[in-house]
């Protein structure tokens with residue numbers, strides 16, 4: 001039987017706890033999963049203050065404590081690297097001398113390969129690459145996870161456990177992390193863009209911005225909750241809204257006529273191309 005003890009995590013350091021790192025941190029805290037302590041680092045006091053109220057979190061501002069990254073990494077069993085992709089190599093060089101034997105380093109960065117991590121941290125470093133998304137804040141993330149050669153099955157299980165506190169986890173080969181990122185990593189932005197566009201259509205039909213926002217947001221929230229609760233596929237739920245010869249049919253025909261699927265293929269291809277640029281250091 002699995003005990004609470006078995007499921008607990010070692011000390012966790014989130015280096016660069018911004019939008020994404022901060023979202024995981026918040027979800028992890030809310031989940032109540034025991035850890036050996038959580039430390040978050042950010043450049044500024046203002047960013048650090050935003051996380052300082054979270055139970056059990058030590059939130060460090062590097063402008064006040066320049067050794068914050070090495071201090072946190074040196075006492076952690078899991079180190080989440082949440083800085084921007086271009087900053088990753090410098091951060092890894094900074095923390096490498098401080099890492100404890102057996103420490104597991106987990107990337108959140110788009111584009112940056114496990115090989116890049118290993119080239120700085122050394123052969124045999126325990127590295128995993130993750131691609132979460134911001135619904136982690138509310139425990140509804142999707143996280144893609146790929147393990148480097150130095151990470152063993154226990155490391156993978158431990159990091160999976162961490163990400164499961166904030167949602168679903170999909171283990172994939174590393175070459176699928178960037179494609180996955182274009183769907184679920186960036187995906188919340190596509191959804192929010194659709195909400196914005198629907199609200200703007202409502203304003204165009206004479207509703208106040210407040211009414212438009214309520215209609216657009218609650219429609220997305222309600223539809224998502226229905227998708228979640230019903231267990232039905234999206235296509236079936238769409239069919240149930242689309243009365244034959246009714247009004248929705250006309251609207252859907254316009255959207256499909258604009259080749260929405262081709263547009264999403266093109267948009268996600270563009271995101272993938274950018275991930276490849278980031279991998280090349282651009």
Ligand SMILES: NC(=O)C1=CN([C@@H]2O[C@H](COP(=O)(O)OP(=O)(O)OC[C@H]3O[C@@H](n4cnc5c(N)ncnc54)[C@H](O)[C@@H]3O)[C@@H](O)[C@H]2O)C=CC1
Nearest residue numbers: 015016017018019020041042043082083084085108109110
């Ligand atoms: N925002 C998102 O939805 C997702 C982001 N990611 C990845 O997460 C990483 C961070 O992205 P965001 O959270 O959006 O950016 P962000 O700008 O919100 O967060 C980065 C944080 O790093 C901090 N920082 C800068 N230099 C630092 C240093 N030397 N040491 C420690 N902290 C430092 C900044 O204070 C900032 O809060 C990127 O690599 C991105 O590819 C991955 C999946 C989704």
Ligand SMILES: O=C(O)[C@@H]1CCC=N1
Nearest residue numbers: 109110181185186187
């Ligand atoms: O836009 C980005 O680069 C990051 C990766 C996926 C979501 N946000």
